[in-house]
Amino acid sequence: MPARAAGSAAPPPGLRELLRSPGYGRLLLVSALVGVPVSLAAFGFVGLEHELQHWVWESLPRQLGHARAPWWWPLPALALAGLLLAPIVTRMPGRGGHTPVLGLGGPPTLPVEVPSVVLAALAALPLGAVLGPEAPLMALGSGLALLTVSAAKRAASPLLGPMLGAAGSTAAIATIFGSPLVAAVMMIEAAGLGGAQLTMLLLPCLLASGVGALVFTGFGHWTGLSIGALSLPSVPRAGLPDAGDFLWGVPLAVVIAVVLVAGQTLGHRCAAFTAHRTAVRTVLCAVLVGGCVAGYALVTGRSPEEAALSGQATLGQLAADPHGWPVGALLALVLFKGLGWGVALGSLRGGPIFPAVLLGAALGVAAGGLPGLGTGAGLAAGLAAGSAAVTRLPVTSTVLAAALLGDQATDSMPLLIVAAVVAFLTATFVHRVAAPGPGTDAGPEPGAGAGPEPGRPAPAGPVQ
DSSP, X not given: OOOOOXXXXXXXXXXXXXXXXXXXXXXXXXXXXXXXHHHHHHHHHHXXXXXXXXXXXXXXXXXXXXXXXXXTTHHHHHHHHHHHHHHHHHHSTTTTSSOGGGOSOSSOOOGGGHHHHHHHHHHHTTTXXXXXXXXXXXXXXXXXXHTTSOHHHHHHOTTHHHHHHHHHHHHHTTTTTSOHHHHHHHHHHHHTOOHHHHHHHHHHHHXXXXXXXXXXXXXXXXXXXXXXXXXXXXXXXXXXXXXXXXXXXXXXXXXXXXXXXXXXXXXXXXXXXXXXXXXXXXXXXXXXXXXXXXXXXXXXXXXXXXXXXXXXXXXXXXXXXXXXSOHHHHHHHHHHHHHHHHHHHHHSOSBSHHHHHHHHHHHHHXXXXXXXXXXXXXXXXXXXXXXXXXXXXXXXXXXXXXXXHGGGHHHHHHHHHHHHHHHHHXXXXXXXXXXXXXXXXXXXXXXXOOOOSSOOOOOOOOXX
């Protein structure tokens, strides 16, 4: 065997060396301990956001004499959201977090950036931004976790910051996806690691997410507060998928992926639009989102709340009573909420996943009347395809859809897997074909905290 060339890179350390490296045991302990305060902070955030949302969209309209929010309600609500958000994204450190169309990843959120992330989310989400709470929660968990170590220690061990940030993020979103396992799988799949590096990242994330889920559950029972986690209390029975389910499920996944990529493309255009004169254009985009939500209510005669917000509540209502939604209302929801989601992706602050899951589910239920498909199978395929198309994480999307379907997941698993993979491949292909040319996909202003889609931790090495 030829001798190793001088100056060539040393082979990566093995699993045993990584696990026995100085400080790795302390990292595991810190990851478990940090799950407690991070989860308490995350619980407070989502509890407050849920209460504000309930007040804006249900209590306040009733106090003003309306049985429900009128069709025009989103216009002043989203205008106020834009006015509150504008100074945060232009003046505060971290600029409210990165733009949602750029994904969930990027470098760990620094502690100094956490206040702007929380304020931006509380300004946008309860007032009707068509985004979810997952990205702000991940940033909150990452920033709080990094408070446990000094900047000097993070600089001395390049792996420490990303590892601890990932653990904090998984602790913060331990139950917002309905299962701590979904959060851990998402962080691991997004990292794109394997072998010893995967194991090294896996243990802190699992520990933090497990502790976080325990705190969320216990604190929720003690306070009686709701956090509005993504969950389906009731789902239509689907049974084992047959040839008809796959015959319709594959093109359905393709359609869902194309629709969601179109929304993301609109988001990139809006991100380029708000990169200059950010304050004024952020308010303008927020009003446009409000116009989309109001348009849905005006056209369908239904509550604007169905098209506003993250879609968690609407998804539960859709799954519990899919036949109570006319196909026309479902298509209008996809059109108007999809347009609002696309604009919000490039201009407001929040997470991209929850609305995408609802849009996929709405298309799946709308297609459920096709001969040979069925509502239950359409919903299952839509859940998996909607998540996979926007995250491009097919394993995470399959696990998330299975967690949402509960005891229906076992029978539906083959369809979930196929739908997630088809949507992932379609979204990847369409993104590549429709990628904007140079200079058209401008990101946020410098310092806006933007990062690429799920980032990769630094190459694994001994934790000091």
